[in-house]
Amino acid sequence: MLPKDEPRLVRGFALVTALAGLACAFCGTLRFHPGAIATVARTRWIPSLGIEYYLAVDGISLTLLLLTGLAAVAGILFSWNIETRTNEFFAFYLSLIGGVYGVFLSFDVFLLFVFYEIAIIPKYFIIAIWGSTRREYGAMKLALYSFAGSAMVLVGLIAAFVLSGAKSMSLLELAKFPFPHSFQLWAFPLVFVGFGILAGLWPFHTWAPTGHVAAPTAASMLLAGVVMKLGAYGCLRVAMTLFPQGLDPWGWTVLGLGSWRDVLSLLAVIGIVYGATVALVQRDFKFVIGYSSVSHMGFVLLGLMTLNPFGLMGSVLQMFSHGVIAGLLFAVVGRMVYDRTHTRELAQLEGMSLNTALPFAAATFTLASIASMGLPGFSGFVAELQVLVGAWHAYPALSILTGVGVLIGIAYSLRALLKAFFSDQPASDQTVPNSGLQHLELSPISTPERIGATILVLASLLIGLYPRLLLDLIGPSFGSPLFDGLRKCVGSSWS
Amino acid sequence: MNYVELLSAAAPETMVVLAAFAVLAVGLFAMRDVEPAIRRLIEVMIGCVGCTAAIGWMVALPQHTDLLGGIFVVDSVIQVVKIALLTLTILALLISQDSDFTKHVGEYFALILMAAAGMMFLVSSEDILFIFVSLELTSLCLYVLAAFNKGQEQSAEAAIKYFLFGGMSAAFTLFGLSLLYGLAHSTNLAEIAVAVRSAGLDPLVVLGIVMTLVGFGFKVAAAPFHLWAPDVYQGAPLPSAAFIASGSKVAGFFITARVVSTGFAGQLPNQALPAGWPVWASLLAILAAVSMVLGNFAAIVQTRVRRLLAYSAIAHAGYMLLGVIAQGTPATASLVYYVITYALTTLGAFGVVAIVQQQTGDDRLTDFAGLARRSPGLAVCMMVFILSLAGIPPLAGFFGKFYIFSAVLQGSAPGMKALWLVAMAVALSAVSLYYYLQVLKQIFVVPASAEKEIHFRTPLLQQVVLAVVALTVIVLGCAPEWLIHRLTGVTAVAGL
Numbered sequence: 001m002l003p004k005d006e007p008r009l010v011r012g013f014a015l016v017t018a019l020a021g022l023a024c025a026f027c028g029t030l031r032f033h034p035g036a037i038a039t040v041a042r043t044r045w046i047p048s049l050g051i052e053y054y055l056a057v058d059g060i061s062l063t064l065l066l067l068t069g070l071a072a073v074a075g076i077l078f079s080w081n082i083e084t085r086t087n088e089f090f091a092f093y094l095s096l097i098g099g100v101y102g103v104f105l106s107f108d109v110f111l112l113f114v115f116y117e118i119a120i121i122p123k124y125f126i127i128a129i130w131g132s133t134r135r136e137y138g139a140m141k142l143a144l145y146s147f148a149g150s151a152m153v154l155v156g157l158i159a160a161f162v163l164s165g166a167k168s169m170s171l172l173e174l175a176k177f178p179f180p181h182s183f184q185l186w187a188f189p190l191v192f193v194g195f196g197i198l199a200g201l202w203p204f205h206t207w208a209p210t211g212h213v214a215a216p217t218a219a220s221m222l223l224a225g226v227v228m229k230l231g232a233y234g235c236l237r238v239a240m241t242l243f244p245q246g247l248d249p250w251g252w253t254v255l256g257l258g259s260w261r262d263v264l265s266l267l268a269v270i271g272i273v274y275g276a277t278v279a280l281v282q283r284d285f286k287f288v289i290g291y292s293s294v295s296h297m298g299f300v301l302l303g304l305m306t307l308n309p310f311g312l313m314g315s316v317l318q319m320f321s322h323g324v325i326a327g328l329l330f331a332v333v334g335r336m337v338y339d340r341t342h343t344r345e346l347a348q349l350e351g352m353s354l355n356t357a358l359p360f361a362a363a364t365f366t367l368a369s370i371a372s373m374g375l376p377g378f379s380g381f382v383a384e385l386q387v388l389v390g391a392w393h394a395y396p397a398l399s400i401l402t403g404v405g406v407l408i409g410i411a412y413s414l415r416a417l418l419k420a421f422f423s424d425q426p427a428s429d430q431t432v433p434n435s436g437l438q439h440l441e442l443s444p445i446s447t448p449e450r451i452g453a454t455i456l457v458l459a460s461l462l463i464g465l466y467p468r469l470l471l472d473l474i475g476p477s478f479g480s481p482l483f484d485g486l487r488k489c490v491g492s493s494w495s
Numbered sequence: 496m497n498y499v500e501l502l503s504a505a506a507p508e509t510m511v512v513l514a515a516f517a518v519l520a521v522g523l524f525a526m527r528d529v530e531p532a533i534r535r536l537i538e539v540m541i542g543c544v545g546c547t548a549a550i551g552w553m554v555a556l557p558q559h560t561d562l563l564g565g566i567f568v569v570d571s572v573i574q575v576v577k578i579a580l581l582t583l584t585i586l587a588l589l590i591s592q593d594s595d596f597t598k599h600v601g602e603y604f605a606l607i608l609m610a611a612a613g614m615m616f617l618v619s620s621e622d623i624l625f626i627f628v629s630l631e632l633t634s635l636c637l638y639v640l641a642a643f644n645k646g647q648e649q650s651a652e653a654a655i656k657y658f659l660f661g662g663m664s665a666a667f668t669l670f671g672l673s674l675l676y677g678l679a680h681s682t683n684l685a686e687i688a689v690a691v692r693s694a695g696l697d698p699l700v701v702l703g704i705v706m707t708l709v710g711f712g713f714k715v716a717a718a719p720f721h722l723w724a725p726d727v728y729q730g731a732p733l734p735s736a737a738f739i740a741s742g743s744k745v746a747g748f749f750i751t752a753r754v755v756s757t758g759f760a761g762q763l764p765n766q767a768l769p770a771g772w773p774v775w776a777s778l779l780a781i782l783a784a785v786s787m788v789l790g791n792f793a794a795i796v797q798t799r800v801r802r803l804l805a806y807s808a809i810a811h812a813g814y815m816l817l818g819v820i821a822q823g824t825p826a827t828a829s830l831v832y833y834v835i836t837y838a839l840t841t842l843g844a845f846g847v848v849a850i851v852q853q854q855t856g857d858d859r860l861t862d863f864a865g866l867a868r869r870s871p872g873l874a875v876c877m878m879v880f881i882l883s884l885a886g887i888p889p890l891a892g893f894f895g896k897f898y899i900f901s902a903v904l905q906g907s908a909p910g911m912k913a914l915w916l917v918a919m920a921v922a923l924s925a926v927s928l929y930y931y932l933q934v935l936k937q938i939f940v941v942p943a944s945a946e947k948e949i950h951f952r953t954p955l956l957q958q959v960v961l962a963v964v965a966l967t968v969i970v971l972g973c974a975p976e977w978l979i980h981r982l983t984g985v986t987a988v989a990g991l
Contacts, residue, residue, distance in 0.1 A: 045974075045976070046975055046976045046979065047976060047980075048976060048979045048980055048983055049898070049901075049979070088867075110897075113888075114888040114889055114893070117887055117888050117893070118887075118888060118889065120887070121882065121887055124932060125935075125939055125940070128936060128939075128940045129939065129940050136936065136940065140929070140932060140936075143928060143932060144925070144928060144929060147925045147928045148922075148925045150925075151921045151922050151924065151925035154897075154900075154921050155917065155918045155921050155922075158897065158900050158901045158904060158917065158921075159904060159914065159917075161901055162901055162904040162905050166901060166905055
């Protein structure tokens with residue numbers, strides 16, 4: 001619709017749309033009563049099958065809507081320099097955002113699934129057309145992993161739909177339906193893992209690093225910031241509310257694992273430690289961040305599996321926190337550094353003394369690394385602490401391992417920070433063939449980038465200093481009737 | 496029964512046949528010296544008018560008649576299917592309006608209309624003899640349509656293959672049907688059902704059922720009887736291929752479902768078979784599974800779009816067979832929904848291929864490179880069709896899949912015996928995304944090759960038709976209620 005030769009108009013339009021989304025989320029938050037489920041829209045859609053167009057929010061979805069709004073605005077600010085096929089870029093970008101909003105808003109499982117799948121295709125095109133390193137491979141891998149995951153989810157959902165009498169797909173109705181125990185035992189892992197693939201559940205995380213690296217900056221920000229949360233949100237909202245008995249013990253143990261809960265917690269912790277360790281040895285700057293995302297998303301999944309309010313709240317908070325921080329990290333690496341230096345090799349960046357060349361980028365990245373390490377004052381600290389406390393109650397041994405993961409996290413963040421920005425070593429020509437780059441004039445950080453980065457830093461800082469802003473929103477939501485089944489299953493440990 | 500009654504019941508078919516004659520006559524006498532392009536246009540218009548009149552007749556006068564004890568049946572579900580068939584015929588005529596592979600345009604369009612009439616007779620019969628005759632009427636027209644591009648060896652090869660396989664499948668069908676007739680002493684499906692029920696697991700019944708289904712398996716291109724499909728899709732003139740891929744699928748699946756549900760469904764489950772299924776269901780389950788696996792995996796390695804569509808059609812035949820297996824109103828409604836939306840989508844995809852092939856000279860995947868730059872409208876249409884075939888919401892293909900899979904599970908409740916089939920179908924549709932994305936990758940990601948800088952011309956009529964089809968696919972996906980409501984209503988009334 002918009003004129004082709006006017007990229008500024010297109011950008012402006014996209015920005016206004018994203019801002020409007022953020023504003024809606026913000027107003028919604030202000031008017032929201034904690035613990036309630038506020039209906040946004042509810043009409044009949046396919047009455048023959050009991051499918052409704054049912055949009056509603058509770059505290060959990062509001063938190064994630066805020067995150068989506070922030071990430072969308074920041075992403076547009078950081079893709080201000082897209083010059084080729086600008087229209088199409090923002091068209092795909094906005095349809096991705098639309099899908100994401102839809103998932104977080106849906107209270108009808110069918111509708112949720114529809115939006116979930118709508119989000120897959122734009123990702124493919126954004127990465128394949130505007131991406132960098134091995135973009136077609138990364139894009140295809142991402143699309144196939146997501147689609148395979150959603151296929152697993154679909155099987156579980158259709159089976160649940162039919163079992164419950166094929167009358168309604170509303171989340172509230174289905175959550176009330178008592179599915180047979182044996183059914184829940186296989187449907188739960190199917191749906192959880194299906195969504196978990198998108199949340200970077202180890203060992204199905206391999207799409208994440210390649211996808212993140214291949215994607216253009218805005219897309220990596222969205223991928224790590226929001227899309228991975230779609231998976232975690234689906235785990236919580238669909239798998240855990242509909243099939244809570246799937247978490248029950250099997251009645252026998254293999255290698256000390258006696259339930260899906262044990263298995264998934266173990267996988268989450270492996271993800272935390274593995275992601276961090278692999279990030280420690282990466283040479284490509286963006287791969288460091290990519291693997292760190294896997295590690296941080298492990299916290300989210302671990303938090304979900306603790307099944308106590310601490311862990312669950314921490315988990316949702318971690319979704320928000322990681323969304324903001326990962327967005328920031330990718331923005332610095334992809335937009336501020338790579339678009340200017342055209343390299344992401346840490347060894348090459350070492351010789352460029354970027355802290356003097358790009359002071360703003362260095363400062364932002366330092367703040368983001370501190371937040372990502374989980375130092376107090378930033379959102380990451382609160383969230384990961386909550387998850388750890390929750391995990392300590394549920395799985396003491398695993399939470400110690402997680403602590404190790406946090407330490408490695410500090411190590412890789414510091415390594416990347418030092419190598420990329422604060423290296424004093426003059427590059428020697430043998431190791432770094434392209435060291436001539438250091439004499440290049442690097443264009444200064446532009447205003448949109450500054451604004452975008454500031455928004456994200458402030459968001460993380462705000463939640464870090466005053467986490468109750470979100471915790472008061474999230475906490476009461478776990479008391480809603482949606483989680484009745486889960487609470488009943490957990491029983492006494494739900495304090 | 497008198498002739499007026501017969502004529503009023505068979506009026507839509509009569510109109511289509513008359514239109515076919517009119518097209519022939521116009522081509523033969525009136526316009527021998529007129530320029531081919533104009534002749535094509537006029538003859539297409541005559542055909543469209545005939546089909547539209549038939550649709551109008553059925554919409555205006557809904558009928559319920561059963562002539563000669565099941566030989567010619569008209570009820571509301573049959574009328575819905577006929578309307579769908581006629582719509583597909585109109586679309587096929589419209590997209591072939593611009594194709595100049597033959598001088599004998601009149602004969603070509605007349606054959607399309609004849610085939611359409613054959614399909615309409617096919618879907619409105621409950622008598623095995625009449626079913627066989629209409630099947631042959633349709634098939635013979637389609638063989639000739641496949642062979643119509645005389646200038647091309649491929650077309651002849653495709654037609655020969657189609658003809659030989661088709662002839663063999665007709666032999667199978669006839670053999671199976673004759674066994675059933677011998678058993679029931681009647682050609683009526685309802686009476687065959689009684690005989691099948693009382694005969695239990697008599698080997699002759701089993702043989703009859705298996706042979707009949709094998710014959711139908713050929714017609715709907717279910718693996719392992721699919722071998723003709725890739726060559727026909729590839730070699731036949733494009734409009735013929737499009738019509739074979741859409742119209743004949745609708746008719747084929749509807750009549751298969753009808754024969755199974757009216758004729759065989761009463762058969763007792765065989766305890767010797769796993770899951771306690773009757774013979775026909777077990778056989779169809781195997782055909783469905785093989786088709787899904789083979790279609791999806793073979794499509795991955797294809798380098799030509801038409802071949803890719805052929806293998807994807809085999810995979811889709813597998814999904815649709817699931818709908819045949821699950822008996823009951825929701826299953827039949829979902830099958831009809833699926834096959835109609837699938838046919839529309841495929842026809843649209845062929846329409847895009849037709850234009851691209853005309854401009855670039857071939858249908859290799861690489862010929863689609865950069866289509867998004869050359870013709871954005873066409874690229875968007877193709878994206879809609881391909882994503883719908885892949886089953887991405889909010890397009891019709893997704894909803895069709897959801898509907899048919901849930902109906903299948905519902906039909907196999909309480910034990911969910913068909914769960915493995917559904918799980919397999921969903922998993923394989925995830926595989927299918929890979930090859931569908933290969934097409935879209937060429938269109939949107941890969942730039943057009945520099946040596947072939949062609950001035951891309953899309954004929955207005957085709958463009959409009961494709962846009963309308965794409966829009967329908969979107970609307971049927973976003974608001975499926977309208978069609979579903981009707982389908983569940985009419986199938987419940989028809990007792991299918």
